[in-house]
Amino acid sequence: MNESEFNKKIKKAQRTAYQAAFATAIATALLLFSIYYPTFLVFKNNETQLSTVTLDEDRIENGIHVRTGLVDAEGLMTVVNNCTNCHSSKLVTQNRMNAERWNETIKWMQEKQNLWDLGENQKIIVDYLVKNYPPKKVGRRMQLTDIEWYELQD
Ligand code: HEC
Structure with a gap:
């Protein structure tokens, strides 16, 4: 193996190492991402999404x-x-x-x-x-005023 051939092999090995490192970095990033956002790799499906019910006691x-x-x-x-x-x-x-x-x-x-x-x-x-909740008005007529009362006689 001459020197230039050797250099070529080194370069190739280097490139493979870079590619491997890059692939590992991407895989790690994906892994971390899916740990923090578990739904990331799952197809979004409205049916499986939990609906959030607001339980406001004093609604x-x-x-x-x-x-x-x-x-x-x-x-x-x-x-x-x-x-x-x-x-x-x-x-x-x-x-x-x-x-x-x-x-x-x-x-x-x-x-x-x-x-x-x-x-x-x-x-x-x-x-x-x-x-x-005011007292209900009872249906009574107005009080009479200006009446000329007369004395009952025996
Ligand atoms: C510590 C418990 C308690 C709390 C708190 C309470 N009550 Fe009562 N109340 C009673 C009980 C016991 C009765 C009798 C229930 C029955 O006759 O079945 C009653 C009866 C009543 C009655 C019917 C009275 C009648 O003449 O029949 C009214 C009106 C009433 N409460 C209004 C109120 C209001 C307004 C408040 C808030 C200020 C209140 N209650 C808070 C225990 C309580």
Whole structure:
């Protein structure tokens, strides 16, 4: 083997080594990539993709707090957090009262049913209830005025 032939062999060996190194680098990159992004080598298929369901406990739809059915308005979460723990929110909304009677009901629950002290939240709750669930107007005629009463005679 003469010198130039030897040099050619060396060059060829060198080239093969470079190619091998390059192939290894690519393979390593692919491997790492598919470890970090496992779906990379998999065909995208909508059917197999897990759908992400949002489980928002306090979701509001059409102005209604879905979990409790309460109207979305100022004070909603205070009512949800204090008034739906022991009984259904229906018990709350079915009872339409004025502020005074709500405060009495709350006091009764505190005395008899272990309801906690509501502190400043009591006003927020009562305001919410009176505003959003006002006492239903009972269909009564207006009070009569300007009547000339007469004395009944025996
Ligand atoms: C610690 C538990 C508890 C909490 C919290 C609670 N309640 Fe009650 N509540 C009761 C119990 C017990 C009753 C009686 C249920 C029954 O009669 O079946 C009751 C009854 C009621 C009634 C019906 C009263 C009646 O005269 O029949 C209303 C209205 C009511 N609650 C509203 C509320 C409101 C508004 C809140 C939030 C401030 C609230 N509750 C929070 C325990 C609770």
